[in-house]
Amino acid sequence: MLFNIVVGFMIPWLLAYPLIHKQPKLFIVISPATAVVSIIINTVGFFFEYWHFKPIIARNQTISALPFDLGLYAVLGSLMIYSIQKRICNLPPLIIFIGFSLFTTFLEYIALQFDKVTYGDGWNIGWTFISYSLAYLAVIAAWRIAKSHIDLVEK
Numbered sequence: 001m002l003f004n005i006v007v008g009f010m011i012p013w014l015l016a017y018p019l020i021h022k023q024p025k026l027f028i029v030i031s032p033a034t035a036v037v038s039i040i041i042n043t044v045g046f047f048f049e050y051w052h053f054k055p056i057i058a059r060n061q062t063i064s065a066l067p068f069d070l071g072l073y074a075v076l077g078s079l080m081i082y083s084i085q086k087r088i089c090n091l092p093p094l095i096i097f098i099g100f101s102l103f104t105t106f107l108e109y110i111a112l113q114f115d116k117v118t119y120g121d122g123w124n125i126g127w128t129f130i131s132y133s134l135a136y137l138a139v140i141a142a143w144r145i146a147k148s149h150i151d152l153v154e155k
Contacts, residue, residue: 001055001064003116004053004055004064004065004066004067004068005067007067007072008065008067008068008071008072009067009068009070009071009072010071011071012071012072012074012075012076013071013075015075016075016078016079019078019079019082023078023082025150025151026078026081026082026085027078029143029146029150030077030078030081030139030142030143030146031074031075031077031078032074033077033139033142033143033146034073034074034076034077034078034135034139034142035069035070035073035074037073037077037135037138037139037142038068038069038073038074038077038135039062039066039069041131041134041135042062042065042069043062045123045131046061046062046065048121049120049121050119050120050121050122050123050127051117051118051119051120051123052117052118052120053065053068053116053117054115054116054117054118072107073104073135076100076103076104077135077136077139079100080096080097080100080136080139080140081139081140081143083096083100084096084097084140084143097133097136097137097140098133100132100136101129101132101133101136102129104132104136105125105128105129105132108125108128108132109125109128112125
C-alpha cells in the first residue's frame, strides 16, 4: 500500500505543485470532480470484478485504488482541462482528450505488466481505454458546467 500512496498520490501532487500554485481555482474545482468520477468507476469495476488492484484488500478493494483516485487521476483530469483551455502546443481539444486517454491507458498497461492490476470477467486494455475516455468526458462535462459560473483558468 505504501507504493500506492507514494506513486499514486504523493508524486503526482508534488509534480503538479508549480501548476497548482499558478492555477489554484482550476485544481480546487476539477480535481475533486475527477476524483469523484474515478471513485465511481473504480467502485463499479471492483464490484463487478472487472479488475483488481494490488494490494487486494478483501473487506474493501476500493481502498487500494484510493491513492490513485485522489492523486494521479485527480491531477491528470486537471492537467487535461488546463491543456484544453490553454491549447497547449496548439493542439485541438479532441487530440488532447485522446492523448490523455491514451496516456492514462498506457500507465495502466504498465501497472498490468508489473502485476499491480489484474483483469477479470472479460475486461481488457481496450475496455480500459473506453473507461478512461468516459471518465475524461465526464470531467469535461463538469468543467463546462463549472466554467459557465466561474473562470477556472487564470490568464
